[in-house]
Amino acid sequence: MVTQRQGQKLEVTGSGGDMTGARGYSEYTAQLRQLTTDAAAGRTVQPRRLLASVDGEASEQLRRLVPLQYRRQVGAFFTPAPLKQRVTELLLRHRANSYLDPTCGSGDLLLAASNVLPIQNSLAATLRDWTDRLYGCDINREFVEAARHRLFIAALLRHGVARDEQVTSVETGRYFSNIVVGDGLNSLSKADSFTGHILLNPPFGVMSSSLSREWTSKPTSTAAIFAYQAVRHLAFGGRLTAILPDVLRSGSRYQSWRTLVDEICARESIITYGQFDDHADVDVFLLNARRVTPLAEHRPATEWWAPEALPLTGPRIGDYFTIRVGTVVDNRDPTEGPIYPFAKARDLPPSGEVSLPSGRRKFAGRVFEPPFVLLRRTSRPAKPGQSRVCGVLITGKNPVAVDNHLIAALPKDHSIESCRALLGVLASEPTSEWLDNRIRCRHLTVGAVREIPWRDLADFS
Ligand SMILES: C[S@@+](CC[C@H](N)C(=O)[O-])C[C@H]1O[C@@H](n2cnc3c(N)ncnc32)[C@H](O)[C@@H]1O
Secondary structure (H helix, E strand, O other), X not given: OOEOOOOOOXXXXXXXOOOOOOHHHHHHHHHHHHHHHXXXXXXXXXXXXXHHHOOOHHHHHHHHHOOHHHHHHHOOOOOOHHHXXXXXHHHHHOOOOOEEEOOOXXXXXXXXXXXXXXXXXXXXXXXXXXXXXXXXXXXXXXXXXXXXXXXXXXXXXXXXXXXXXXXXXXXXXXXXXXXXXXXXXXXXXXXXXXXXXXXXXXXXXXXXOHHHOOOOOOOEEHHHHHHHHHHHHEOOOOEXXXXXEHHHHHOHHHHHXXXXXXXXXXXXXXXXEEEEEOOEEEEEEEEXXXXXXXXXXXXXXXXXXXXXXXXXXXXXXXXXXXXXXXXXXXXXXXXXXOEEEEEOHHHOOOOEEEOOOOEEEEOXXXXXXXXXXXXXXXXXXXXOOOOXXXXXXXXXXXXXXXXXXXXXXXXXXXXXXXXXXXXHHHHXXXXXXXXXXXXXXXXXXXXXXHHOEOOOHHHHO
16 A cells, blocks of 8 residues: 655645546546648648647646545656656666666656667667557556557657558557556566666555565555665666655665665766656656666765765764654653753744743653753745755753654754854855755755764855
8 A cells, every 4th residue: 555654745735636546647648639630641730739749738637637635545656847857867778788777657668768769770679669669557558558658759750750651550568568467566676687778667555565575564665665676686787867855865774775775776866856857846866777686786985875075074063962853742741850951943042042942841751951052843945045044053951852753963062153153064065065965855864964964164264
């Protein structure tokens, strides 16, 4: 069962509606079929219509015709044009003989692959050639049919919409017969076998599956399962290009998954991309990897979240501060025990210094002795010129109860000067850049704060 959790693509606009699966999409598939039939029969079709059908139209129609509830359930969010362009650029670096998308939707990633395939001396020959090279799978028949028609149209456009007497019929069974209805995980089940290039933009939900037992016994990211099955399915030398939720790159709970992938793959690049598109509010990254033999010498030099630009050596905030999540769960913890000043995110100024927070609360658990710095746990990637995180220095004399939506940085030398230096480090541009690479998810982790490189204040002047 797929449920909606962190890391899933959540559409921010769009219609609700009844659960009718993807059946409504057949209205659009019928339009595509008409378009390809007309083109094959030599009837006039407007190039504008053809171009739209291989671009964003398939996603627009998805949002119009398929209920949001169902799109979320199966993770149907088709790759938008800018991401498709990035994938095409990556595919141009190493061309392959064949391409497989195990969750192909209406074929956007296969269209990216077709961009790097050559054309033959006739439309019919190109269609036959692409049919042999393009493999795909999706649980929704309507999407599979759309993918086949769109690839046909892409071939047509590459041939300048020239009519070919041999292409008299565009029955979906005739061309692109390796793009089929089925479960993508089944299509990836045979290890070490696919010699080509796997393209992946899988559903981003959460599922329970025995396929994830090597890294967790709990329900886990469907995307992690698909990506791991995909790299296992590759023969040695085969490649994967995957669009994945950022939590797989930066989340500590996916460390074991990353280690497993690193054991059988050489990462060729990791590109942090940002929000999937205007309709799906989740940050993604692009993984480009090559399958290697388990014995190959390819010990990864970097962490997934540390592309070459991020230094892995040198002092860290964690060398000078103990980093802790606040200990009060306000709506759960009983109001008993001594009364303390109580720090809650909404009562604090955005940055700067305060003697003691104005709130008060009884609390029987662990409290913190000032001076220390508080950071809000929720922080979006920085806009240009803004800081990703700001600290608030607490300078008073009494112990403070701290809400668990805040992270406390406690100076190991107990000095206010160290805290002030930390405010400078946090507010600096290099720290914002570093954090945006390290963790794009909205929740700062204790681990990420500990690892922020320390810089002397003199570095900022
Ligand atoms: C995020 S969309 C991506 C589609 C396409 N790869 C693209 O990039 O545009 C994920 C697709 O996976 C399909 N899907 C969900 N579960 C699947 C499964 N178990 N096997 C195959 N396809 C699946 C959905 O129908 C949806 O079309």
